[in-house]
Amino acid sequence: MSLRTTASVTSASSTQKVPLPVVALTETERKRYLSTLSGWKFVNDGKRDVIQKSFLFEDFNEAFGFMTRVAMQAEKMDHHPEWFNVYDKVDITLSTHECNGLSLRDMELAKVIEIQLGKDKASSVM
Numbered sequence: 627m628s629l630r631t632t633a634s635v636t637s638a639s640s641t642q643k644v645p646l647p648v649v650a651l652t653e654t655e656r657k658r659y660l661s662t663l664s665g666w667k668f669v670n671d672g673k674r675d676v677i678q679k680s681f682l683f684e685d686f687n688e689a690f691g692f693m694t695r696v697a698m699q700a701e702k703m704d705h706h707p708e709w710f711n712v713y714d715k716v717d718i719t720l721s722t723h724e725c726n727g728l729s730l731r732d733m734e735l736a737k738v739i740e741i742q743l744g745k746d747k748a749s750s751v752m
């Protein structure tokens with residue numbers, strides 16, 4: 627099965643992003659997407675399905691810089707992390723209100739977060 631990614635439609639004049647659907651992923655889909663993401667854990671908190679990951683940074687500056695960069699991208703996607711930060715630690719939970727569980731939007735945002743993490747790490751070793 628090929629994984630669905632951000633849908634885009636191209637017309638002669640422009641490429642427009644189309645919002646990803648908010649339908650709940652099946653268990654099979656969820657497992658397939660999670661297998662492409664490093665360290666994200668599936669949790670049912672008793673009320674809903676979520677995915678979670680904890681990140682550890684050098685200090686508050688690195689942690690909050692990462693959060694700021696992720697926030698800008700999340701806002702563009704109209705899909706936002708639930709997160710908790712103490713100094714160098716950031717705990718992130720992703721879920722979709724509309725389906726009370728996990729949708730493609732959560733998987734897409736997790737991917738964006740991983741890409742940002744990679745960029746931040748790369749710049750810190752330069």
Ligand SMILES: C[C@H](O)[C@H](O)[C@H]1CNC2=NC(N)=NC(=O)C2=N1
Nearest residue numbers: 704705706707720721722723724
């Ligand atoms: C109205 C607005 O589009 C919705 O409330 C969006 C905003 N950001 C969101 N973020 C997340 N993580 N889940 C959502 O279901 C969600 N819904």
